[in-house]
Amino acid sequence: MEHLQTHTTILTFFVTGVLNEQNISVRGGSEKIKYFLSGGKLHQTGVAPTEEFNRRSFRADISSQLREDFEISASGTYVTSGGRRVQRGSNVSGIMLGLLRTTPSFDNGNGLTGREAADTPSTYELPDGTQRSYRAGVYDNPYWTVAKNPSTDDVKRFIGRLSFDYKPLDWATVRGTLAYDEYSDVRKAGVDINSAGNPQGQVSDLSIFSEDINTQLLFLVDRDISENITFSSVLGYDGFTTKSLTRQAIGNNLTIPGFFHVSNTASQSVFENVGRKQLDAILADVKFGFNDTFFLNGAVRNDWSSTLPENDNDFLSYSAGGAVVFSEFFDNSGFFNYGKLRGSYGKTGNDAPIFATTTYYNAAVAGGDGFIDGNQFPIFSTVAFERSAQLGNAEIRPEVTKEFEVGAELKFWNSRLRLDVTYYDKETTDQIISVDQPAVTGFTSRIVNAGVISNKGWEVLGFLNPVKTENFNWNIDVNWTTYENTVEELTDNVESIFLSGFTSTSSRVIAGEPYGAIFGSRFDRNENGDVLIGDNGFPLVDPEDGVVGDPTPDWTMGVRNTFTYKNFSVSALLDVRQGGDVWCGTCGIIDYFGTSQKTAEQREITDFVFEGVNANTGAVNTTEVALADPANGLGSYxxxxxxxxxxxxxxxxxxxxxRLREAAISYQLPQSLLDVTFFNSGSITASGRNLFLITDYPGIDPETNLTGSSNGIGLDYFNQPNTKSYALTVKLNF
Amino acid sequence: MKSKNIFKILLTAIFSFAMLISCDYDDVNQDPTRPGGESVELVAIVPAMQTQTHRNIDAVLGRYAGIIMQQWQGFDAQQLQYTSYVIGENDTDNPWDFGLYTGSMRDAADIIERATNSGALNTRGVAKIYMAINLGIATNVWGDVPYSEAFLGKENLSPKYDDQEEIYGVLQTLLSGAIEDLNAEDPAGIQGDLIGGSNDQWIAAAHSLKARFYMQQTSVNSNAPQLALDELDMAVSSNSAQLNFQFENTQNGGHPLALFGFQRPNTMIIDGFFSDLMMDDPRMDKYMFEEEGNFFFFDSSNPNLFWAQLDSPNPVISYSETKFLEAEALERTGGDGTEALQAAVRANMAYLGVSSAAIDTYIAGLGEANIETIILEKYKAMYGQSPMQVWNDYRRTGFPNITPNENGVNGNNPSGIVPRRLLYPISERLSNPDEYQAAIDAQGGHLLDDDIWVFPSN
Structure with missing residues (x-):
């Protein structure tokens, strides 16, 4: 955070969140009927004032052995959750924008901090009802955001499963499963009058309904062919359907301040979206084992998908693999006690995004201006449609991924030292992507099978148990991974595909570059790579953007140490990432606004010489410049x-x-203590997450990503920091 | 025996599932919330084309033109960088992609094609007018632009850029075609027109637009003023005959300048050059108000600001502009443009609601017309209705004589002069690279200080 250190307002804005969770469960039954019931309750206050989250969950599992060879089971889980959220996004109401784009000398809290400031209207509101903010309403005061722009969600989810197992023979099973997953997510977001993004106020009502159904009928065989040969197989059908419905009503221009209901808005627009897809597959899988030494397996599966063109809507996947436990060939009672080599090759298919085969018409929206909202039809009491900017493709083919993998599993010293190494090489061809096409064709993108993307990498898992005595045990778990995800080629006329980010800096797919390469503006250079400097002493910017960073890390590693002594155990997980570029968009903006520590320290410099050569003469640059001389105007800074x-x-x-991702100390209650109660066992654990972070990265925690865990990576633009947390857990079983 | 039977039953079960699979998926993969092209009528596409076009005139390209021409200036955030000419290849993506080519021009091309198939000639005429307005904006900003190979979907994934001189020919052809179509017998009449203009009004607007495009060529075609005068005989002839697109008093249907005022408050204000120029002008209160020494173009509770209301209009082409074109054309053909200039100013002021007494006083002080007076008066009158025309006039006449921004030197504008064009958008460089490069080579560059053919700097 060194770049942001003057921003004590950040630290005083965020508060300590508290999470309270209680769970209770009962398990029991007879020989023929078994049941499990549980319930849980969670309440959490967030790190931003007014942020709150609640969850209640109920679960029941029941199974019954109707006959010797016939068992049925059912389970159901119901979860209701929701709370009050805050604006995190990159918009003028985003709390990080409000915090960091404010000069450090303006106190957003008006003398107060945290929840108290958010609860006191004079913090963020002036007597005339307008907003008290730095920069005259360009960005919302973050206290205004949390107090006046409430956003709530209410999610109700049901997950159910019905299944039967029929075992006509002791080596054959028929299994049928029906799995059902449904949720509704009802959200309301209000923007009060005098907010920066919408001074007239706004209400958004958003409802999302989703339903997934999975049906399976499997025939399983598990039968040893001879004493030395084991055999198992699966043959069956696997079906999946998904449906979603999204409805949104947005009302603008409130009359009564703070009353967030559509009836209180002067104009409205409504949206309805449907998603649906059906996938059916038949599959077969066989496994053989010889002498517990050689293993072979093969699988094949054919899928039919509703998303593909009707006349060519299926695709085949298969895989084959083998393994040999070579330690069976020699005496394995010594230091080296187990060794296994494995290898496999497979091909999997993948279908297309929904509704990609047709070019649709959408309710018209007049846009083309990144600064203001579109004019969304119906307006002017008129209906209008326009052709979608995305060209459908009725000839889309399934995409294909081929993967080759080899690995070894080695154990030493009575398995106290274990090593598992995997190398994989994956290549996806005919990748289905929405590629950009020139807008002058009347469309800005089309869905195509484009390009080849390869992914190669190593994964190493290690385990060591250096000390093991009756009372004391020390385990070390290590995982280490490295990969290279490269865009080998794209289709004709497509140089790059936007994944996420901004028009100025984005994460993209570019042929010959790592997947997700960071693309943006850069300094102009000559053939030798020297930066070109203008006669005024400042570096020139290349009028063309290019690749400026590779977000893929060189490697990542996790190391967990666990110590147990009698009833106590202590564990710590250290996470390491080496390499990987991140764009600190936040840094660029707060430098621009002059609210960063860097600009505070460097603004007095008047004799700075940029490294590079003069663009006209080619001579090494010696021109001294003032970094921020008011006499030359703000635009010269x-x-x-x-x-x-x-x-x-x-x-x-x-x-x-x-980073210290996780550390915990736990105490197992002794039997002597439990004997006087009705509990069977119990434990007390104190733990913490993200306790420290060591990095040279100047912004907030570089692990945060602008677009969450989506494809685009390496972008930090007013992301909210990761949180540090502590927990005390008490577990009692009876 | 038993196991064999079970196996048979199972296989039958599994394969009957497989049979079910071959059932009809087609319905599943049809989006029920959006129509396919066959069921969309012309009447539903025309409003989209009109709204996007009138938005284009005063949205981001209009703001660039107005900022470059010092009617506005940046006050905070991105608008500040535009004021010092940091306008790069990223800043032109949105208007090119979604404002013009996959926006209003897509709609116009779609309507022209459909109307040709269905014989809806009057509607096709209006679509040609809109195509010309948008293509005009595109070529004003970028010089050579795609047209002859554009709008063909995947039939042509890399449309070439047409020479600007050819584009100016296309503009006239489109408008002549529009006039012919609007004169043709068409029982369905003009479909979906949000403005509700008569065929005659649209024909007059097409003649005004023809004159506008001829006058843009004064530096490269000595016949241009006479060609313009020939059109002006049949052009828009009064404020009441002028076609105005009316935005509505909602955020959804609001005028782009008001939306900018609401959604990007205090990031763009009136430039000092313009506020100084408008001192004592009866239109000043219609354009701006003062607060603490700064002049603002927008305030949500100021009903006087003519162009910054949610329900402000946007003319197809104004009667006032038509008269300015006439005044200049007359001066350039040896005639006297004074009367036309007075009519132009009067029409503008009357349209804005200035009292006739104030208009008379102002006109009495105008004096004899010459090119500089005409362009300067036009600069004042065109504020808010079509900023692009103000920039066009500057680039071909040098009036008004504005001083380039003192920090206007940057990689996009090495010489630091008042920009002569904008860069082609990055989307073209990345998705249409060969034609993009060919266009840049043909014009000798595409930076802000590179001339386009129609507006040579000397």
């Missing part, structure tokens, strides 16, 4: 002259880190 957010290349940083 080093952090302003390159525009809003500066040059992308300037804000690409290595994100290597070491």
């Amino acid at each position: 080093r952090w302003v002259r390159y525009g809003f957010g500066g040059v992308s290349e300037d804000y690409i940083f290595d994100s290597s880190w070491v």
Whole structure:
């Protein structure tokens, strides 16, 4: 956070969240009927004032042995959850924008901090009802956001499962399963009058309904062919359907402040979206084992998908593998006690996104301006439609991934030292992507089978148990991974595909570059790579953007140490990431606004010489420049002259880190103590997450990503920091 | 025996499932919330084309033009960088992609094709007018732009850029075609028109637009003023005959300048050059108000600001502009443009609601017309209704004589002059690279200080 250190307002804004959770469960039954019942309750307050989350869950599992060879079971889980959320996004109401784009000398809290500030209207509201904020309403005061822009969600989810197992023979089973997963998510978001993004106020009612049904009928065989040969197989049908319905009503222009109901809005727009898909498959799988030494397996599956063109809607997947436990060939009672080599090759298919085979018409929206909302029809009491910007493709083919994998599993010292190494090489061809096409064709994208993407990598798992005595035990678990995800080629006329980010800096798919490469503006250079400097002493920017960073880490590693002494155990998980670029978009913007520590420290510099060569003469640059001389105007400042957010290349940083992801100390209640109660066992655990982070990255925690865990990576733009948490857990069983 | 039977039954069960699979998926993969193209009528596409076009005139490209021409200036955030000409290949993506080519021009091309198939000639005429307005904006900003090979979907994935001189020919052809179509017998009449103009009004607007496009060529075609005058005989002839697109008093249907005022408050204000120029002008209160030494173009509770209301209009082409074109054309053909200039100013002021006494006083002080007076008066009158025309006039006449921004030197604008064009968008560089490069080579560059053919700097 060194870049942000003057921003004590950040630290005083966030508060300590508290989570309370109680769970209770009962398990029991007879020989023929078994049951499990549980219930849980959770209440959490968030790290932003007013943020709150509740969850209640109920679960019942029951199974019955109707006959010797016939068992049925049913289970159901119901969860209701929701709470009050805060604006995290990249918009003028986002709390991180409000916090960081405010000069450090303006106190958003008006003398108060945290929840108290959010609960006191004079913090964020002026007597005339307008907003008290720095920058005259361009961005919301974050206290205003949490107090006046409430956002709530209410999720109800039911997950159910019915199944039967019929065993006509002791080696054959018929299994039928019906799994059902349904949820509704009802959200309301209000923007009060005088908010920055919408001074007239807004209400959004969003309801999402989703239903997934999975049906399976499997025939399982598990029969040893001879004493030395084992055999098992599965033959069956697997079906999946999914349906979703999204309805949204957005009302604008409130009359009564703070009353967030559509009836209180002067104009409305409504949206309805449907998603649906059906997938059916038949599958077969066989496994053989010889002498517990050689293993062979093969699987084949054919899928039919509703998302593919009707006349060519199926695809075949298969895989074959083998393994040999080579330690069976020699005496394995010594230091090296187990060794296994394995290898497999497989091909899997994948279907297309829904509704991708047709070019549709959408309710018209007049857009084309990144700064203001579109004019969304119906308006003017008129209906209008326009052709979708995405061209459908009635000839889409399933995508194909071929994967080759080899690995070894080695155990030493009575398995106190274990090593599992895997190498994989995956190649996806005919990848189904929405590729950009020039807007001058009347469409900006089309769905195609495009390009080849490869992914190769190593995964190493290690385990060591260096000390093992009657009372004391020490385990070390290590996992280490590295991978290279490369875009080998794309289709004709497609140089790059946008994954996520902004028009200025984005994560993209570019032929010959790592998947998700960071793309943005950069300094102009000559053939030798020297930065070109203008006569005014400032570096010139290349009018063309290019690749400025690779977000893929060199490697990542996790190390967990666990110590147990009698009833106590202590464990700690250390996470390490080496390499991987992250774009600190936040840094660029707060430098532009002059609210960063860096600009505070460097603004007095008047004799800075940029490294590079003069663009006209080619001579090494010696021109001294003032980084921020008011006499030359604001536009001359080093952090302003390159525009809003500066040059992308300037804000690409290595994100290597070491963090204590998790640490816990736990105490198992002794039997002597439990004997006097009706509990069978119990434990007390104190734990913490994200307790420390060591990194040279100047922004907030580089693990955060702008677009969550989606494809685009390496972007930090007013992301909210990770949280540090502590927990005390008491577990009692009876 | 038993096991064999079971196996048989199971296989039958599994394969009968497989049979079920071959059932009809087609319905599942049809989106029930969106129509396919066959069921969409012309009447439903015309409003989309009109709204997007009138938005284009005063949205982001209009703001760039107005900022470059010092009617507005950045006050915070991104608008500040635009004021010092940091307008790069990323900043033109949105209007090119979704404002024009896969926006209003897509709609116009779609309507022209459908109307041709169905014989809806009057509607096709209106679509040609809108195609010309948008293609005009595109070529004003970027010079050579795709047209002859555009809008063909996957039939042509890399449309070439047409030479700007050819584009100016296309603009006239489109408008002549529009006039012919609007004169043709068509029982269905003009379908879906949100403005509700008569065929005659649309024909007059097409003549005004023809004159506008001829006058844009004054630097490269000596016949341009005479060609314009020939059109002006049949052009828009009064404020009441002028076609205005009316935005509505809702955020959804609001005018782009008001939306910018609401949604990006205090990031763009009136430039000092323009506020100084408008001192004592009876239109000043219609354009701006003062607060603490700064002049603002927007305030949610100020009903006087003519162009910054949610329900402000946007003209197809105004009667006032038509008269300005006439005044200049007359001056350039040896005639006297004074009367036309006075009519132009009067029409503009009357349209804005200035009292006739104030208009008379102002006009009495105008004096004899010359090119500089005409363009300067036009600069004042065109505020808010079509910022692009103000920039066009500057690039071909040098009026008004504005001083380039003092920090206007950057990688996109090495010489630091008042921009002559904008960069082609990055989307074209990445998805239409060969034609993009060919267009840049043909024009000798595409940076802000590179001229386009129609507006040579000397």
